[in-house]
Amino acid sequence: MYQALYRKWRSRTFEDVVGQEPITTTLKNEIRQGRPAHAYLLMGSRGIGKTTCARLIAKAVNCLDPQDGSPCGECEICRGIDSGSVVDVVEIDAASNNGVDSIRDLREEANFLPSLTKYRVYIIDEAHMLSIGAVNALLKILEEPPEHVIFILATTEVQKIPATIQSRCQRFDFRRIPSETIAARLLYVAGEEGFPLEPEAAQLIGRLADGGMRDALSLLDLCRAHSPEVTVQTVSQAAGLVAQDYLFDIADGVAKGELALVMDQIAAVGGQAVEYDRLCSQLAGHFRNLLMIHSSKKPEELIVCLPETLERYRAQAKDLSPSRLIRAVRVLQEAQSAMTRTSSRRTELELAAIRLCDPRLDQSPEALLERVEGLEAKLNTLLAQGLPAPAASVPEAEPSPPPRRTSPRPSPAKAPPPAPAESPSQEAVPFPQWEDVLERLGKLNPAARGALLGSTAYTANGRVLIASDNSVFREMMKTNEYTRSSLKKAIMEVTGVRYGVGPYSGPAPASRQEPPPAPVDAILQKAKEAGVPVDIR
Ligand SMILES: Nc1ncnc2c1ncn2[C@@H]1O[C@H](COP(=O)(O)OP(=O)(O)O)[C@@H](O)[C@H]1O
Ligand SMILES: [Mg+2]
Ligand SMILES: [Zn+2]
Known part of the structure; x- marks a missing residue:
């Protein structure tokens, strides 16, 4: 046995x-x-x-x-x-x-x-x-x-x-056991058991185990089940991680828009150390983690990695905007599903890389957003250099429509004030079980929960209105059916009531400061003003 x-x-x-x-x-x-x-x-x-x-x-x-x-x-x-x-x-x-x-x-x-x-x-x-x-x-x-x-x-x-x-x-x-001591013990156990364990792999397990010998031995067990020889690679895989260096390098290339660099990396690791489809899903996971850095106040709860890796994520996230990351995850997911239908996986991955490096070749809404962002950045630079701004004659466009509006719209006055995304009706009341809902949501959809940490919610007209200044969450709500459905499900499970969901943008709760404008919303707004067809429901 x-x-x-x-x-x-x-x-x-x-x-x-x-x-x-x-x-x-x-x-x-x-x-x-x-x-x-x-x-x-x-x-x-x-x-x-x-x-x-x-x-x-x-x-x-x-x-x-x-x-x-x-x-x-x-x-x-x-x-x-x-x-x-x-x-x-x-x-x-x-x-x-x-x-x-x-x-x-x-x-x-x-x-x-x-x-x-x-x-x-x-x-x-x-x-x-x-x-x-x-x-x-x-x-x-x-x-x-x-x-x-x-x-x-x-x-x-x-x-x-x-x-x-x-x-x-x-x-x-009792003290947590130093990682080198754990590593030495693992090497001893492996030696006695007679299976090969790389010293570097033992060290990695030592660090991952965070001072616990039982966890270290369990991880070693898992590694051994994966492969007859336990290497750093085995450990990374078994721990749900990947040998991350090349992922950081590829993402770096994407951030800089340097296609050649990205292609080199893909050629170097793809098909040898890692299968192309695996590389593709690892990359999607990498960009997802970077997105978590932007969207969550506590990304360490959502990203399984070593503390130093978390720091690397933080550093890299600075180079990639949320909309860029959302697009990257999408593009890679599409490539992954395309790979199941084709024999040329490498080509799929390379096509994805091209789309990632150059948004002009990509017609998706996220790519357009990214282009608008780019234009906006350029415009800001120009303005900062003292170019006269064009006379502001662009009319205030209607913000993205709410899922359902029950009250009739007042006809717009001559110079309408900037309309909120949705005015809550008078009777919006704080929703007391929100924390419970978030906890439940953590089980169904950790990414959404991460994006919602620190948010509050209200109820009105049979809907739960979410007050969040998190742009990634807003973006997820607009574009991702799964986000909406998992939220509704979590609410249903906690309250027993089938609520609709929507954004809350009434007056900020008294104690909190005015949230900064959500960048993605601002961009969407600008895209519409500029007549760029952004198709976001
Ligand atoms: N200090 C240690 N030195 C060697 N092995 C250890 C040590 N601590 C835990 N282990 C390993 O982990 C297993 C579980 O340890 P245990 O003593 O039950 O931990 P706990 O502190 O939770 O009671 C042990 O059977 C042993 O294999
Ligand atoms: Mg015990
Ligand atoms: Zn005895």
């Missing part, structure tokens, strides 16, 4: 627990001197050795042939504890219901001598989950602990353990 690496490689001695030397040294000393504490509190994040150490203590204090403070692992007691047949070592999961009962029973039980071993050991995992009743029962015992009993509490949330309990325990603060 296949056994997960992290189970198979649970440390068998204190020396074998890596990265926690101050703790393991102290424990070994206490045990060697035959003076273990009555109660231990092992705290720290998950997968760094708390349960492992708890079991080692239980074995070491009872082992018939201890080796320098560590259990021998061979005697009948050690083996009995490993197999769970020794009744004097009890593991209680405080997170489960019977955890509470066990503590109650335990008060009576604790007074009896252990049947087989020297110490009766209670390991209480997730100790912060104990009920008040259980905590009180435990406290009673800890006030006068019987000689032959040892408690080991393990928790990831020490601040939830009452001070009265904490003060009666010897406390050990």
